[in-house]
Amino acid sequence: MLNYNSPINDKKEYSDLIISEIEPIIKINIRGKTRDFLTKIGKSLSIILPTEANTSSENDNLNIIWLSPDEWMVYSNNKTNSGNYNYKLEDDLFNKISKMNYGSVTNITDQWVMINLKGDKIFELLSAGCPFNFNNFKNRKGTVTQTLINHIDVIIHNKNINDLNLFVRRSFSNHLWSWMNDSAKFL
Amino acid sequence: MFLINCPYCGERDQSEFSSGGEAHIVRPKQPTKLSDDQWAEYLFMRKNIKGVQFERWNHAHGCRKWFNMVRDTSNDKIHAVYKMAEKPPVK
Numbered sequence A: 001m002l003n004y005n006s007p008i009n010d011k012k013e014y015s016d017l018i019i020s021e022i023e024p025i026i027k028i029n030i031r032g033k034t035r036d037f038l039t040k041i042g043k044s045l046s047i048i049l050p051t052e053a054n055t056s057s058e059n060d061n062l063n064i065i066w067l068s069p070d071e072w073m074v075y076s077n078n079k080t081n082s083g084n085y086n087y088k089l090e091d092d093l094f095n096k097i098s099k100m101n102y103g104s105v106t107n108i109t110d111q112w113v114m115i116n117l118k119g120d121k122i123f124e125l126l127s128a129g130c131p132f133n134f135n136n137f138k139n140r141k142g143t144v145t146q147t148l149i150n151h152i153d154v155i156i157h158n159k160n161i162n163d164l165n166l167f168v169r170r171s172f173s174n175h176l177w178s179w180m181n182d183s184a185k186f187l
Numbered sequence B: 001m002f003l004i005n006c007p008y009c010g011e012r013d014q015s016e017f018s019s020g021g022e023a024h025i026v027r028p029k030q031p032t033k034l035s036d037d038q039w040a041e042y043l044f045m046r047k048n049i050k051g052v053q054f055e056r057w058n059h060a061h062g063c064r065k066w067f068n069m070v071r072d073t074s075n076d077k078i079h080a081v082y083k084m085a086e087k088p089p090v091k
Helices: A037-045 A086-096 A120-127 A171-182 B036-044
Strands: A011-014 A017-023 A027-032 A056-058 A062-068 A069-076 A105-106 A111-119 A144-149 A150-159 A165-168 B003-006 B008-014 B019-023 B052-058 B068-073 B077-083
Touching: A011 A171, A017 A056, A027 A086, A037 A086, A037 A150, A062 A144, A062 A150, A069 A165, A111 A171, A150 A171, A165 A171, A171 B068, B003 B068, B003 B077
Parallel strands: none
Antiparallel strands: A011 A017, A017 A111, A027 A069, A027 A105, A056 A062, A062 A069, A111 A165, A144 A150, A150 A165, B003 B008, B019 B052, B052 B068, B068 B077
């Protein structure tokens, strides 16, 4: 079920940097290996699963990001509310994939929080506490990485130039939010 | 601090990985027929050599996949990285 008690529910603006929580959006974790799985997912979502490492694919409504050779995360572009298309999406995937034993479908909407970062200084902010080298990452739209920021696991999706979506586990989200705002003051 | 080339994600910082110890230790086919000493030998005893060693590593904060690595423990030089199902480079 979608959780409407957003853990952060805030937006901060600094010079050349805007940080905001975007919730609720649906997030679904899908896992599978077989060719049938890849075909079924492609037909159900009208997107081809990205099989190349650290990449993503998208259409008007959804994004699919690569997490590992047999694991992806689907998330919606728009905020959602109960009873709309996104519940149907989860049911569809569950019925076509999980029930038919092609792979697994798990709704992780409540487990991950999405934070959007925009501005010229986002990579300066992230680099303050992250071992990942953003040099190639920041110029390639659609790239994805899983790494650590201030010792917290995150998934980073480079949505556009200087516009990225960052996913963090809900229980760590407040701590990361505090760290980001604290670090942003020193940029 | 050193860089590890994950066979799935590419080059990443060592802090994203966790070590899984010595690689290519074969589980005994009939554990019930082993003595306690033989079982302990399989379960606990590791070479832990100074020099080139075959190791298992996990990209814990990335793709979460296990893989093997040939690493010189004396200077952290990585000679090879290969996936779990692949054969190790010649020793």
